[in-house]
Amino acid sequence: MSQEFVLEARGLTKEFRGFTAVDSVDLQVKEGTIHALIGPNGAGKTTVFNLLTKYLTPTRGDIRYRDKSINAMSSNEIARLGMVRSFQISAVFPHMTVLENVRVALQRPLGNSFHFWKHERVLNKLNDRALELLDSVGLADYADITTVELPYGRKRALELATTLALEPTVMLLDEPTQGMGHEDVDRVVELIREAAKGRTVLMVEHNLSVVSKLCDKITVLARGAVLAEGDYATVSQDPRVREAYMGSDDTQVEGAH
Amino acid sequence: MATTDTKISAAQLAKQAENRRRNIFYLVLLALALVAPFVAYPVFLMKILCFALFACAFNLLLGYAGLLSFGHAAFLATGGYMTGFLLSTYSITPEIGIITGTLASTVLGTFFGILSIRRQGIYFAMITLALAQMVFFMYLQADFTGGEDGLQGVPRGNLFGIFDLSNNLTMYYFVLAVFIFGFLLIQRTVHSPFGQVLKAIRENEPRAISLGYNTDVYKLVAFVISAAIAGLAGSTKTVVFQLASLGDAHWHMSGEVILMTLVGGVGTLFGPVLGAGFVLTLEHQLSQSFLGDWVDVILGVIFVVCVLTFRAGIVGEVQKFMKKNFN
Ligand SMILES: Nc1ncnc2c1ncn2[C@@H]1O[C@H](COP(=O)(O)OP(=O)(O)OP(=O)(O)O)[C@@H](O)[C@H]1O
Ligand SMILES: [Mg+2]
Numbered sequence: 001m002s003q004e005f006v007l008e009a010r011g012l013t014k015e016f017r018g019f020t021a022v023d024s025v026d027l028q029v030k031e032g033t034i035h036a037l038i039g040p041n042g043a044g045k046t047t048v049f050n051l052l053t054k055y056l057t058p059t060r061g062d063i064r065y066r067d068k069s070i071n072a073m074s075s076n077e078i079a080r081l082g083m084v085r086s087f088q089i090s091a092v093f094p095h096m097t098v099l100e101n102v103r104v105a106l107q108r109p110l111g112n113s114f115h116f117w118k119h120e121r122v123l124n125k126l127n128d129r130a131l132e133l134l135d136s137v138g139l140a141d142y143a144d145i146t147t148v149e150l151p152y153g154r155k156r157a158l159e160l161a162t163t164l165a166l167e168p169t170v171m172l173l174d175e176p177t178q179g180m181g182h183e184d185v186d187r188v189v190e191l192i193r194e195a196a197k198g199r200t201v202l203m204v205e206h207n208l209s210v211v212s213k214l215c216d217k218i219t220v221l222a223r224g225a226v227l228a229e230g231d232y233a234t235v236s237q238d239p240r241v242r243e244a245y246m247g248s249d250d251t252q253v254e255g256a257h
Numbered sequence: 258m259a260t261t262d263t264k265i266s267a268a269q270l271a272k273q274a275e276n277r278r279r280n281i282f283y284l285v286l287l288a289l290a291l292v293a294p295f296v297a298y299p300v301f302l303m304k305i306l307c308f309a310l311f312a313c314a315f316n317l318l319l320g321y322a323g324l325l326s327f328g329h330a331a332f333l334a335t336g337g338y339m340t341g342f343l344l345s346t347y348s349i350t351p352e353i354g355i356i357t358g359t360l361a362s363t364v365l366g367t368f369f370g371i372l373s374i375r376r377q378g379i380y381f382a383m384i385t386l387a388l389a390q391m392v393f394f395m396y397l398q399a400d401f402t403g404g405e406d407g408l409q410g411v412p413r414g415n416l417f418g419i420f421d422l423s424n425n426l427t428m429y430y431f432v433l434a435v436f437i438f439g440f441l442l443i444q445r446t447v448h449s450p451f452g453q454v455l456k457a458i459r460e461n462e463p464r465a466i467s468l469g470y471n472t473d474v475y476k477l478v479a480f481v482i483s484a485a486i487a488g489l490a491g492s493t494k495t496v497v498f499q500l501a502s503l504g505d506a507h508w509h510m511s512g513e514v515i516l517m518t519l520v521g522g523v524g525t526l527f528g529p530v531l532g533a534g535f536v537l538t539l540e541h542q543l544s545q546s547f548l549g550d551w552v553d554v555i556l557g558v559i560f561v562v563c564v565l566t567f568r569a570g571i572v573g574e575v576q577k578f579m580k581k582n583f584n
Contacts, residue, residue: 055463079469091464093457104457105468107450113470114478116451117442123450144268166468 006031006200012061021047023224034201036211039221045204053085084168090155094148102130105165133161153184173203299425306436307494312517312529314486320524322479323459327382328389332362332484334506336491341408341501342401351414355492362488370480393506407502439486522570
């Protein structure tokens with residue numbers, strides 16, 4: 001085990017009633033890099049995320065964060081450690097305002113989150129910081145809108161701002177550009193590039209042009225196991241990878257060249 | 258950012274205007290509540306206030322934490338029995354009896370909550386129901402509850418040793434004060450830093466967890482507050498009617514509070530109050546008419562109609578209507 005890896009998994013396995021969704025995966029994420037996890041539909045990428053953040057309990061395997069075992073930790077403890085995830089389907093709080101979405105992430109360190117007898121206006125002192133974060137993802141003008149009214153791409157941007165509010169050291173992003181049009185994709189790519197400064201990012205991404213633009217290292221997953229690993233050039237040349245993508249995402253592999 | 262600032266203040270102005278309107282609304286209601294006992298039968302009004310408080314407590318859990326408890330009767334009954342037993346047995350003042358009854362429900366709520374809070378959806382409802390049934394059978398068997406007869410003739414006593422509660426008008430204003438206290442506590446809880454987290458949990462629990470919140474603990478706190486206020490309602494009700502009975506512990510009661518909350522409007526502050534008033538008035542009117550035997554059926558039909566056609570309840574639908582037409 002080495003200090004240069006901020007997040008390490010060894011022999012990570014998840015079985016669902018006999019079906020092995022994740023099969024002895026070894027993963028090493030280097031501090032300060034953007035690391036992609038790719039693979040065809042159903043390869044087990046989201047499940048790996050769920051295991052790393054304890055939304056699912058691994059059947060077997062070890063997870064270490066900064067060389068310290070986090071096997072016994074719960075999801076919320078892992079988040080407080082600085083490893084914050086997003087979700088494949090956009091995860092916002094739809095009936096809170098855009099500002100409140102970010103503010104609820106900023107709120108926890110104040111230590112008043114159990115104070116049910118205090119007026120919520122004590123949270124107003126967080127508004128400036130919340131607006132700053134919204135501004136950084138181009139949402140400052142939407143601060144008072146109820147989140148459910150935002151278009152999809154903007155929701156994903158809001159999600160990113162909310163994640164950034166926690167100042168995470170490691171961000172796990174599950175398909176941040178999924179379901180977006182071209183312009184939105186380009187914007188989110190820029191946002192991620194900006195957000196990744198001084199942090200480590202592990203992201204699942206189907207759009208290989210995004211991967212080629214952003215990522216330092218790529219791990220390819222197929223049927224729950226690691227198929228290949230390396231930088232974009234190495235991985236995209238790998239015949240096994242191309243075969244795994246045949247049929248489902250063949251065009252994308254080709255298109256990304 | 259200049260545009261943002263002006264926008265924020267515009268939104269804040271709108272919010273202030275809304276708050277002002279709401280305050281006026283509450284002041285008018287308060288004035289009505291103050292004169293009401295001169296127009297209507299005070300005991301019936303007190304009944305409405307007690308059940309309104311009970312429904313508000315339930316709504317805190319369902320409307321603001323997204324948890325459907327099917328065992329809230331246990332908290333109403335526990336407050337009622339504890340207060341009834343203490344006031345009948347010892348010479349203590351009613352407020353001490355009510356506070357102790359409320360504490361008893363709080364303790365029971367903590368116990369229920371710890372056992373159930375990790376479960377989701379229907380499993381949560383089932384566990385709370387099962388626990389409440391256990392409490393029901395316990396009260397059926399126990400000595401201090403008076404079994405099937407319940408505790409009758411509980412003395413109302415003198416509030417703080419000074420105000421004679423056997424006077425219905427005095428009793429009424431005391432119940433009104435208790436209700437306002439409970440209502441404001443809920444209102445504050447909803448609009449507190451805690452309330453924000455609770456809202457986030459209701460909206461998207463996995464996301465709230467990923468922001469570092471130990472959501473089970475927040476839900477537990479909401480559950481305990483709800484149980485405490487339900488207990489307060491039960492304790493107060495026992496003093497009003499000088500009676501604590503098994504009916505309060507029966508699962509019917511847990512169902513009735515769901516009905517009141519749904520009809521009035523889940524997740525609106527005032528909905529449960531209106532719902533309680535509506536259901537109790539209807540029950541009262543029907544039981545005195547030739548339809549007396551059909552009360553349960555008619556309430557059932559209303560329940561179905563409500564769930565099928567106006568899910569937001571009376572207050573929720575009015576709010577929707579206002580938003581659509583006056584914005
Ligand atoms: N809770 C579960 N119970 C049973 N099987 C599951 C569960 N979660 C995932 N699976 C299965 O595990 C496999 C991997 O699913 P996963 O969601 O991790 O894939 P993925 O790589 O994220 O796919 P996609 O690209 O479609 O998001 C799938 O076959 C899926 O059906
Ligand atoms: Mg997935």
